[in-house]
Amino acid sequence: MPPSPDDSERARRFREAALPCLDDVYTLARYLLRNPADAEDAVQECYLRALKHFDTYRGPAMKPWLFAILRNVCHAEFARRAVAPVKALDDAPEAVEQAPIWQEIAETPEGAVLRERNASAIQRMIETLAEPFRETFVLREINNLSYREIAEAAGVPVGTVMSRLARARAMLRAAWLAQEEPQ
């Protein structure tokens, strides 16, 4: 059955608005889920949900809206993975302060790869940050969202965004320096 003109117009608008964000959405999914296959599934699910709810989208910024949806999808994925205890994304900052800096032991390969401080080494360092800090950091430094947009996407006050970002940078710098020491 051919699509109705309304459907194809809607699909066209969705394509133009949402598809240019695909790399950004995929990037966030990779950092949140730390696994290419899960990230692909989450992004596909995110776009399906976004299309379904496109009528409720009110501009101007597409990215925070897609990120908020992706975040919900990832939440579901975390719930599914409940085998290992995973911290909720919305933990109160106080509780977060008590959290261990490293959510998992950083697998630090020997030698030159890390010392080069190349993209994949930095990506791995970022991936070792605990969840809420990693999310805030990636949204700011890699997805280039403003504090306000991060607050919107993550559903937290701007003040929380600011404190998480400060913590994330402190943790990352510690990891960064630790890595330089062997030289």
Added chain:
Amino acid sequence: MMTCDEAEILIHALADGELDAGHAREVEAHVANCPRCASEFAAINEMKRALAGTDLIYKAPAALRQRIEAELPPAQPSNVTPLAGAPSRRSLLKGFAIGSAVSALAATGLVAIVLRNDDQQRIEAEIVSAHLRSLQAGHLTDVVSTDQHTVKPWFNGKLDVAPPVIDLTAQGFTLVGGRLDYVDARAIGAVVYRRRQHVINLFVAQTSSTERRAAKLDTLQGFNIRSWRDRGLSYWAVSDINVEELNEFGERFERAMGGSS
């Protein structure tokens, strides 16, 4: 005079270009006189530069893009020739190119620092401005009715989500009508109530978060604001009535909403 404790978080906002002019000057002044915060600020900037100079984006695999494309209804009716489809494809690619150029610029910090208020404050300031505009003659309502069944349908089609319209006349808040307004560069619904000779504007906007947020009371430029969030909608009630009465209005509204679902 700013203390190091205060500066600790704000220097990040300074490095990110998120501070308004006044705060930026204050933080800069502190950094200029405090070696500890100055070295912290330098370290943040050094890290930002290093990150900006590294490609940390994961490119979406082509297969994923194709899978998503395949899920979308066809963009063009099938009787349109492929030629007509080609330009839109190109313009999409152009969008990508521009997008990454802008991101790269933003990441290197070359983009002019945006001077702005704190998010909440800025929106509340806009809400108060909208309230003030509405008080000018002839600006209060686009639809005048004390009947919620007239006001609510009026919003349909004008906004993606029509604001809930609740008759609180029995509780002492008379429904006067509704209005389309603009806040934060978006069309937003305003439901207008009266308490004695005072106007209450209830602004309602959709939000991406479905999390409930309890009521918060603020005062700005002599107006009281009660804001809360419920079921994916953000509410701001603004008026010059006293804070107790405005709070009562909000509570009654929330109670009526709770009862109606």
